[in-house]
Amino acid sequence: MHHTAINPDIRRLIGDGTVIPAHPLALDANRKLDPRRQRALTRYYLDAGVGGLAVGVHTTQFAIRDVGLYRPVLELAAETAAAWSKRPLALVAGLCGPTSQAVSEAKIALSIGYHAGLLSLAAMKSASEDEIIAHCEAVAREIPLVGFYLQPAVGGVLLSADFWRRFASIDNVIAIKVAPFNRYKTLDVIRGVCAAGALDRVTLYTGNDDHILLDLTLPFDVRLGQETVRAHFRGGLLGHWSVWTASAVRQFEQCRAAQTERSIPADLLALDARVTDCNSAFFDVANDFHGCIAGCHEVLRRQGLLEGIWCLDPHESLSPSQSTEIDRVLREHHDLSDDAFVAENLERWLG
Template sequence: MTTLSKEITTLLQEGTVIPAHPLVLTEVKQLDEYRQRRLTRYYLNSGAGGVAVGVHTTQFEIRKPEYGLYERVLDLAAQEIAAAALQRPFIKVAGICGHTMQAVSEAEIAVKHGYHLGLLSLGGLNEWDEDQLIGHVREVAAVIPVFGFYLQPAVGGRILSYRFWEQFAAIENVRAIKVAAFNRYQTLDVVRAVCASERGDEIALYTGNDDNIVADLLTPFSFEVNGQRKERKFAGGLLGHWAVWTHAAVSLFKDIQDCRNAGYAGCERLLQRGVEVTDMNAAIFDVAHGFHGCIAGIHEVLRRQRLMEGIWCLDPDETLSPGQSEEIDRVIKAYPHLIDDGFVHAFLNE
């Protein structure tokens, strides 16, 4: 069983920006290694505190035998992070999914390439009962520290009970949970279970609720546990939304941390920023069409910034929806303070 170092644990608990890393392809749908590496360097230079590779934003199709890209993309990102020789901790998260044999194999690959945590998706296991899922998590946690993932039902997840999250939080090597339930009731189940757990202080909470990023990060959650008040906050975010305009996201996250540390002075301004972020997310994630164009929307922003050549995906059906490009035009024009075109231009010129 691998464990986390003290410096990675501290950063994870204090909170940081973790973008979900896209996959960069050529027009003939081959891995564009040069731009894949360059995109990792963009996240490093943007000030992000980590990166998640092999996750939904990286496209689940990378695991298919005809592509066989899972280990390759993990390796490329790990190489670039090592080459950067950062003088600060940087969290490497590997996406892990599938039935137990596949998930354990992916965890072993992640450990081989120096990843700190495995973001464990339970998508595709909807026929399993919750006890089976807990057994599955334990087997993966025996290989790599687990970053739990409450995936919203709209994109392949399922409703999980409070009892499930109680059991999940009790697993020794669970070190963080990303909540992307897109439902406040389901979000409360996770936070309340972590507050009630004897291991609660060891588990960092990260928002994945792209419709509520800023408000999640500002909100203190408080519950009574055995006659005492327990309070938790979302430490940071692991987000597909933060795969774009990352330098601006890092700046916004620092403002949120400063606000929390200053007794919530200036909270009203940040809540307004949160509405703007949600509006931007609706455009890039294609909420109007049930998230159909969410990966293509991320690619489109990166293409416009010249970090990608095109919006190509392994799945030919992964494309922009009608009107999505115009919506991206609208939010870029409406919220120039939340984009980082100037930073990207300077980065590319270097």
């Protein structure tokens, strides 16, 4: 499917930029899918005001493919969203593995009704940039692509600005999630998209959980010869936004207003540090992100959305002292939470 075939309202939503949380996986004590709580999470995100859902991505756990849950989890999110809300919603499916696997997953996602695929390149670590571009072109022939610059600490591949120029030149690329957690590498992506002349088609989404609000407020100037091109992050596709999502939507609207008014309040810039502090606990930065998925689960468990923090891998859990760090940020930044919103609606979402 070419991106021009996407429902115009949804294509415009993706292009303008929106809030897209990376959807977690709700498991029971036997590490089996808990459909009731999986549906509750989807309903929570919709009522929080998100513009899209990313399912089958890192936060959903890539291992869902190994236990036969890829299609069921994608179907459950799509069906729940369609039944719960009639407003436009961008559905993004995670795609990974070698070319044959990624193409197969793209076909599955399209058959369910997903609009785009977020393409992980973690399986291409030993490939050249030419080989990776060929891989991306093959998957883009099946589904509109959202690029994914994932940080190396959790499996990402280091790529050049020229790679991103070539990637952005692929006609069916509609967005890039920029998540290297590195300002130099972030600029490489922006430079690449600008050099490709693709800013009108390729929307920049931040995945930099260490600088979410700064990415969403600051302009980025790129020099192309004697010309200056100004770029902006228009939205976010973030694991961090799988928690405290109603608050994240409000923050996103503040950033959007600041961009529109071309006046960025100092308090909004300062808020970036507080959000990053929360992320440091949720994503277990002290232990090289080992507990990043479990940390998000723990926040959702404390709110009652999840029953436990179980992951498919029994060795994947909170790191020592991570719970204490989560205690700290919940205490110090409680005003950034959406605990009251969740408490008010939890019974309805679980119903």
